[in-house]
Amino acid sequence: MTTTGIIKGIIANLVLIEPNGPVRQNEICYLSTGAENEKLIAEVIKISGNTVFAQVFDSTRGIQCGTEVVFSGSMLEVYLGPGLLSKNYDGLQNDLDKLEGLFLQRGKQAYPLNDTQLWQFEPLAQPGAILSAGDWLGKVPEHGLQHIIMVPFNWHQRLTLQWVAPPGHYTIQETIAILTDHNGKEHPLNMVRKWPVKLPMRAYRQKLRPQKLLETGIRIMDTLHPMLEGGTGFIPGPFGCGKTVLQQSIAKQADADVVVVAACGERANELVDIFAEFPELVDPRTGNKLIERTVIIGNTSNMPVSAREASVYTAMTICEYYRNMGLRVLLLADSTSRWAQALREMSNRLEDLPGPDAYPVDLPAVIANFYARAGMVELNNGKTGSITFIGTVSPAGGNFKEPVTEATKKATRCFYALSQRRADSKRYPAIDPIESYSKYTEYPEFAASMAHIAGNRWLQQVQQLKNYLLKGKEAADQINILGDDGVSIDFHLHFWRAELIDFVLLQQDAFDTVDQLTPLNRQQFMTGLCLYICNQSFMFDNFVETRSFFKKIINALRQMNYTQFKSDAFNSYANEVNQLINLHLALQNN
Numbered sequence: 129m130t131t132t133g134i135i136k137g138i139i140a141n142l143v144l145i146e147p148n149g150p151v152r153q154n155e156i157c158y159l160s161t162g163a164e165n166e167k168l169i170a171e172v173i174k175i176s177g178n179t180v181f182a183q184v185f186d187s188t189r190g191i192q193c194g195t196e197v198v199f200s201g202s203m204l205e206v207y208l209g210p211g212l213l214s215k216n217y218d219g220l221q222n223d224l225d226k227l228e229g230l231f232l233q234r235g236k237q238a239y240p241l242n243d244t245q246l247w248q249f250e251p252l253a254q255p256g257a258i259l260s261a262g263d264w265l266g267k268v269p270e271h272g273l274q275h276i277i278m279v280p281f282n283w284h285q286r287l288t289l290q291w292v293a294p295p296g297h298y299t300i301q302e303t304i305a306i307l308t309d310h311n312g313k314e315h316p317l318n319m320v321r322k323w324p325v326k327l328p329m330r331a332y333r334q335k336l337r338p339q340k341l342l343e344t345g346i347r348i349m350d351t352l353h354p355m356l357e358g359g360t361g362f363i364p365g366p367f368g369c370g371k372t373v374l375q376q377s378i379a380k381q382a383d384a385d386v387v388v389v390a391a392c393g394e395r396a397n398e399l400v401d402i403f404a405e406f407p408e409l410v411d412p413r414t415g416n417k418l419i420e421r422t423v424i425i426g427n428t429s430n431m432p433v434s435a436r437e438a439s440v441y442t443a444m445t446i447c448e449y450y451r452n453m454g455l456r457v458l459l460l461a462d463s464t465s466r467w468a469q470a471l472r473e474m475s476n477r478l479e480d481l482p483g484p485d486a487y488p489v490d491l492p493a494v495i496a497n498f499y500a501r502a503g504m505v506e507l508n509n510g511k512t513g514s515i516t517f518i519g520t521v522s523p524a525g526g527n528f529k530e531p532v533t534e535a536t537k538k539a540t541r542c543f544y545a546l547s548q549r550r551a552d553s554k555r556y557p558a559i560d561p562i563e564s565y566s567k568y569t570e571y572p573e574f575a576a577s578m579a580h581i582a583g584n585r586w587l588q589q590v591q592q593l594k595n596y597l598l599k600g601k602e603a604a605d606q607i608n609i610l611g612d613d614g615v616s617i618d619f620h621l622h623f624w625r626a627e628l629i630d631f632v633l634l635q636q637d638a639f640d641t642v643d644q645l646t647p648l649n650r651q652q653f654m655t656g657l658c659l660y661i662c663n664q665s666f667m668f669d670n671f672v673e674t675r676s677f678f679k680k681i682i683n684a685l686r687q688m689n690y691t692q693f694k695s696d697a698f699n700s701y702a703n704e705v706n707q708l709i710n711l712h713l714a715l716q717n718n
């Protein structure tokens with residue numbers, strides 16, 4: 129029997145319900161608004177005595193005490209199946225393309241998949257096979273990827289494959305396999321799976337440590353602070369420092385099979401930008417349209433707060449689904465602060481005991497558990513799949529000591545701190561090279577993998593870059609205090625070496641078609657060139673001469689960044705750099 133209930137109280141989008149039967153934490157219930165075909169979805173977030181607290185994923189305008197509520201018996205679930213790629217959903221997986229206008233009308237739902245489209249199915253398992261949760265049954269092509277149809281992820285027992293559909297075209301609702309359990313009961317399966325978003329999808333053999341670089345084409349990340357496939361990282365930054373631009377660059381350029389973008393609590397116009405821009409963009413690696421490997425989950429800041437929370441979970445669940453197909457998935461969430469704010473608003477309404485800055489006491493655990501769903505896994509069939517997760521955090525006033533930044537820092541391994549000073553001086557991406565870090569550089573597996581891809585000397589060279597940057601910062605501090613004339617020429621030399629690395633390697637124009645994406649081999653080339661220059665024992669008479677020499681070199685090197693790799697123009701700038709160096713060395717040695 130389904131449980132129903134009566135609304136006893138309403139506080140903004142929190143409703144207090146008196147149920148007439150058992151109710152589970154996180155269960156979904158429906159509120160009728162009185163209008164036909166209109167129901168509001170709500171999630172149970174607390175049960176206390178005979179009162180159920182549910183957050184409504186919509187405006188509660190017009191809802192009155194005494195309204196009936198029907199409990200669904202299941203948690204918030206998403207539909208998983210062929211056709212997810214290139215879709216735009218909201219946090220409750222409503223298909224935003226099926227709507228008139230950008231906003232979903234209250235109480236309306238839009239089914240996320242297409243029931244009538246035909247998919248070319250090919251079986252991967254043979255009748256008689258013993259299968260368990262997550263095992264591969266068959267595949268259908270989806271935008272150039274092999275979309276794997278799997279055994280439902282919550283089946284705990286082993287089942288026998290009795291029948292599998294022959295190769296052919298099927299809709300997602302048609303039966304493509306029949307499994308029998310140990311009691312002989314038959315379970316027909318179609319291509320659609322459902323999964324409760326708040327539960328991690330396991331159905332894999334084991335978690336592995338990340339080891340391989342996730343190439344993003346962004347020099348300061350790949351070279352200095354690498355993100356790995358299956359790694360976690362976050363980008364904290366004050367308002368307007370370039371979090372969104374950086375994340376969108378990563379979304380466009382990263383070497384992943386599937387990219388899920390969760391725009392949670394972003395401004396509506398930025399979301400419209402994504403929807404408008406993505407379908408036009410071409411994947412620089414494959415030549416396909418970028419949108420074909422992307423799923424966008426959009427929750428703008430004018431949608432109800434509670435839907436933001438759902439959107440990050442919905443995004444993560446879609447990632448887990450594609451990961452279980454043995455794919456490399458990248459999840460980007462902008463911004464997780466707005467999600468934390470949603471949690472805060474809810475816990476305040478529930479009158480829970482507040483933690484630091486009025487966030488819920490368990491905020492660090494919620495964040496850590498969420499980031500823990502990312503990672504690299506070995507699937508039941510020995511193949512690997514990964515979810516790389518990069519979130520942004522917008523700490524108020526750029527204060528990195530606030531609870532969301534602190535909690536996220538503990539839960540992640542890469543830290544890309546955006547600095548207000550760098551953004552103010554238009555040094556984009558404004559990632560602070562010294563404060564930021566990637567803990568993966570300490571992994572021996574990563575060192576081995578990099579040696580294989582980029583040669584044995586690569587990590588040593590990167591360390592050299594870091595040392596030069598550190599020395600440059602110390603020198604800059606001294607020059608600031610003592611003045612240009614107050615320090616020896618060595619300080620100026622240190623300062624300008626770091627400036628050279630900064631201007632040539634760290635700064636990158638996200639809006640220039642060439643500069644925006646630097647493949648690893650080009651990064652290696654430029655790193656080698658910068659180190660070659662920094663390692664020269666230049667001598668200068670005074671700091672003015674140092675400055676003018678380095679400015680000329682930096683100028684030519686920056687022009688190289690804006691031209692096609694190894695093109696004539698590129699080579700001629702490289703010659704110019706060489707001539708400048710040789711001329712100076714010849715003069716100083718005379």
Ligand SMILES: Nc1ncnc2c1ncn2[C@@H]1O[C@H](COP(=O)(O)OP(=O)(O)OP(=O)(O)O)[C@@H](O)[C@H]1O
Nearest residue numbers: 366367368369370371372373522556557636637638
């Ligand atoms: N790599 C870059 N190259 C060139 N310009 C950039 C780059 N990164 C950021 N910018 C500039 O900085 C501006 C602000 O960036 P962005 O909107 O990403 O900031 P944000 O941190 O997301 O801000 P908010 O906190 O308000 O969401 C951009 O409009 C752009 O002009």
Ligand SMILES: [Mg+2]
Nearest residue numbers: 371372373462
């Ligand atoms: Mg932003």
